[in-house]
Amino acid sequence: MEGSVAYENDLNLEATELRLGLPGTDEREEQTVSNVRNNKRPLQVADEECGANGKSNTQNETAPHAKAQIVGWPPIRSYRKNNFQPKKSECEGPGIYVKVSMDGAAYLRKIDLKVYTGYPELLRALENMFKFTLGEYSDREGYKGSDYAPTYEDKDGDWMLVGDVPWEMFITSCNRLRIMKGSEARGLGCGV
Amino acid sequence: MQKKMAYSFPDEVLEHVFSFIQSDKDRNAVSMVCKSWYDIERWCRRKIFVGNCYAVNPRIVIRRFPEVRSIELKGKPHFADFNLVPDGWGGYVFPWILEMARAYPWLEEIRLKRMVVTDESLELIAKSFKNFKVLVLFSCEGFSTDGLAAIAASCKNLRELDLRDSEVDDLSGHWLSHFPETYTSLVSLNISCLGSDEVSFSALERLVGRCPNLRTLLLNRAVPLDKIANILRRAPQLVEFGTGTYTAELRPDVFSYLAGAFSSCKELRSLSGFWEAVPAYIPAIYSVCSRLTSLNLSFATIQNPDLIKLVSLCPSLQRLLVLDYIEDSGLEALASSCKDLQELRVFPSDPFGVEPNVSLTEQGLVAISWGCPKLESVLYFCRQMSNAALVTIAQNRPNLTRFRLCIIDPKTVDYLTHEPLDVGFGAIVEHCKDLRRLSLSGLLTDRVFDYIGTYAKKLEMLSVAFAGDSDLGLHHVLSGCESLRKLEIRDCPFGDKALLANAAKLETMRSLWMSSCSVSFGACKLLGQKMPRLNVEVIDERGHPDSRPESCPVDKLYIYRSVAGPRVDMPPFVWTKDEDSSLRLS
Numbered sequence: 012m013e014g015s016v017a018y019e020n021d022l023n024l025e026a027t028e029l030r031l032g033l034p035g036t037d038e039r040e041e042q043t044v045s046n047v048r049n050n051k052r053p054l055q056v057a058d059e060e061c062g063a064n065g066k067s068n069t070q071n072e073t074a075p076h077a078k079a080q081i082v083g084w085p086p087i088r089s090y091r092k093n094n095f096q097p098k099k100s101e102c103e104g105p106g107i108y109v110k111v112s113m114d115g116a117a118y119l120r121k122i123d124l125k126v127y128t129g130y131p132e133l134l135r136a137l138e139n140m141f142k143f144t145l146g147e148y149s150d151r152e153g154y155k156g157s158d159y160a161p162t163y164e165d166k167d168g169d170w171m172l173v174g175d176v177p178w179e180m181f182i183t184s185c186n187r188l189r190i191m192k193g194s195e196a197r198g199l200g201c202g203v
Numbered sequence: 204m205q206k207k208m209a210y211s212f213p214d215e216v217l218e219h220v221f222s223f224i225q226s227d228k229d230r231n232a233v234s235m236v237c238k239s240w241y242d243i244e245r246w247c248r249r250k251i252f253v254g255n256c257y258a259v260n261p262r263i264v265i266r267r268f269p270e271v272r273s274i275e276l277k278g279k280p281h282f283a284d285f286n287l288v289p290d291g292w293g294g295y296v297f298p299w300i301l302e303m304a305r306a307y308p309w310l311e312e313i314r315l316k317r318m319v320v321t322d323e324s325l326e327l328i329a330k331s332f333k334n335f336k337v338l339v340l341f342s343c344e345g346f347s348t349d350g351l352a353a354i355a356a357s358c359k360n361l362r363e364l365d366l367r368d369s370e371v372d373d374l375s376g377h378w379l380s381h382f383p384e385t386y387t388s389l390v391s392l393n394i395s396c397l398g399s400d401e402v403s404f405s406a407l408e409r410l411v412g413r414c415p416n417l418r419t420l421l422l423n424r425a426v427p428l429d430k431i432a433n434i435l436r437r438a439p440q441l442v443e444f445g446t447g448t449y450t451a452e453l454r455p456d457v458f459s460y461l462a463g464a465f466s467s468c469k470e471l472r473s474l475s476g477f478w479e480a481v482p483a484y485i486p487a488i489y490s491v492c493s494r495l496t497s498l499n500l501s502f503a504t505i506q507n508p509d510l511i512k513l514v515s516l517c518p519s520l521q522r523l524l525v526l527d528y529i530e531d532s533g534l535e536a537l538a539s540s541c542k543d544l545q546e547l548r549v550f551p552s553d554p555f556g557v558e559p560n561v562s563l564t565e566q567g568l569v570a571i572s573w574g575c576p577k578l579e580s581v582l583y584f585c586r587q588m589s590n591a592a593l594v595t596i597a598q599n600r601p602n603l604t605r606f607r608l609c610i611i612d613p614k615t616v617d618y619l620t621h622e623p624l625d626v627g628f629g630a631i632v633e634h635c636k637d638l639r640r641l642s643l644s645g646l647l648t649d650r651v652f653d654y655i656g657t658y659a660k661k662l663e664m665l666s667v668a669f670a671g672d673s674d675l676g677l678h679h680v681l682s683g684c685e686s687l688r689k690l691e692i693r694d695c696p697f698g699d700k701a702l703l704a705n706a707a708k709l710e711t712m713r714s715l716w717m718s719s720c721s722v723s724f725g726a727c728k729l730l731g732q733k734m735p736r737l738n739v740e741v742i743d744e745r746g747h748p749d750s751r752p753e754s755c756p757v758d759k760l761y762i763y764r765s766v767a768g769p770r771v772d773m774p775p776f777v778w779t780k781d782e783d784s785s786l787r788l789s
Contacts, residue, residue: 080555081613082285082286082287083282083285083286083287083693084285084613084668085551085554085584085609085611086284086285086609086642086666086668087285087550087551087554087584088284088285088368089286090368090396091501091502091550092554128553128556129555129556177557179558
């Protein structure tokens, strides 16, 4: 996999690479969304190798646009973490119901996006509903490691990869969901 | 030559005098006066507190104190609460129960915190102690409802069964039925941590109904709202009550029955539970609000204005636990209605969200500091802070004894000046001269530790995360904080120098935890060799620390003083200076 990426770079296919995201944005290795707002120093997340000693680490996002999950932070007991209801959603207004189709499935489903607090919950629910597994999400490569990719049709009628935009933006712009399968899904990232 | 007047009091007299001395510190002081006082005191000590179960072993305790009736033991380090201690680390209570079963047949009370308790241990307790009265399992794990059934069935004199915050394998709600019909001595029951959907309601109601001394009853989520009224009506003498899931469709008959049940509880002073609380049923508790001294709404999903209305009806409140749904406006209301407030804990409703979901800032805490003159204990999660706010809080409330601030994003700066929060926390330690416990957050340099070392002379416990610039920070704390007992540090650039330079200090403390810092295994080995009465334990799941380069810091480090020597139950991922692996569990 690494080899094929290098090969593509050598041929300078980047310029013609199909990308989902705002045109002109560069690949970024650090999540700077919240950092820019607070003017903070970049976060050092202790990772598997011994790199915590003064080096600025690449943050590995395992959940799209959630915070980089630091073990044990914020310092809340686990029985408190599991108790939270979706904020405001059950009190205010009707749900946001969207159709969900899965390539190869006989019929569609409908889900209420307001019920979920973020991407991890939504993706888990989809995995349960259709009995499949998604790969790991990353900014650069989309969902790596499985035959599936979750996509949605936005207000402009374009098909976008689920997870690229902040959650609140997603639920207001999502018209319908489609879980792509097979080669079409794999083509959405820059790697296999 | 004048005969030396040895203590001419008979031992019994001294023993009688000593029986009025209850505190551990005083008892310890008494035992140091002279050899005969040591001997008399040890025979009449009834209550033992062991802050670190590995600091001593059961044999040593039993040898010195042969007539103990009550024991309290603590196991895992505090950061285990946040998943920083791997499973299997230790803290097993069984060896203690085994020895005490033989030595203390009249043991009445066992209180455990952060220990691994198996069903086997519970069964042994049930079998061995004929007059067993109190079992408190605080944040423990490893047992199931089968073990509880054994306790219920055998402990005829049980007064208190408190499982607070423990992880219990909830196999069946029927363990409650194991309390015999003849059993009536229950005073306190806390099962709020039990997860199962099965609770035998009829067994619970019958149990409550036949125990006239029941004062504390904290139910679990499985108990639905419509069952509460019947339980309360059977126990109108309750002082402390915890509901189960507090949600149901609004039905006037259910509501008025419930409201009536609450109002018949004239002694009720403390309420908790309220999982998934709906605003519609909150008014059912209004009749008890004016008498409430403690209210735990930290699982309640109600928001303003219902939340503000509720706390404003509780002028006697001394202790409030709440989610940040209360917002700054709610805290302002709290500051004006609850003048007796001593303890406030505000938990985050959405700790992992990127954007704030509620309007709770430093202003809420500042308002409380202005309005609540008796405030001494604070736990506050928020997303922004300023030095100015902290200085104000410190100046308003020099009587603070516990101050734990968690700014959710690590290394957050003062949002007004973009500076570190050193000066703010410095003000806290300077003004709050009786501060015993402090947790730091936000962007902090070595300067804050200089303040802490200089001013925090009564500080006993300090929690530090993502702070400091160099070893100097750690050195300030270890060399300056005279009363320090527990220090826990994560993700700070503290290394070998400060640790080794302050080695002697570590023997005056209960324990030191350092994870994701810059301490080398070499320094750990050296420390372990220099200080034989310290256990220096490296927790590293990546394999033997020597298999990594010298410069690679250890993952986690736990150092504690001990008279029991190295422990014999270390799991494979705990490393000490001893290469000898025969000390490990097979």
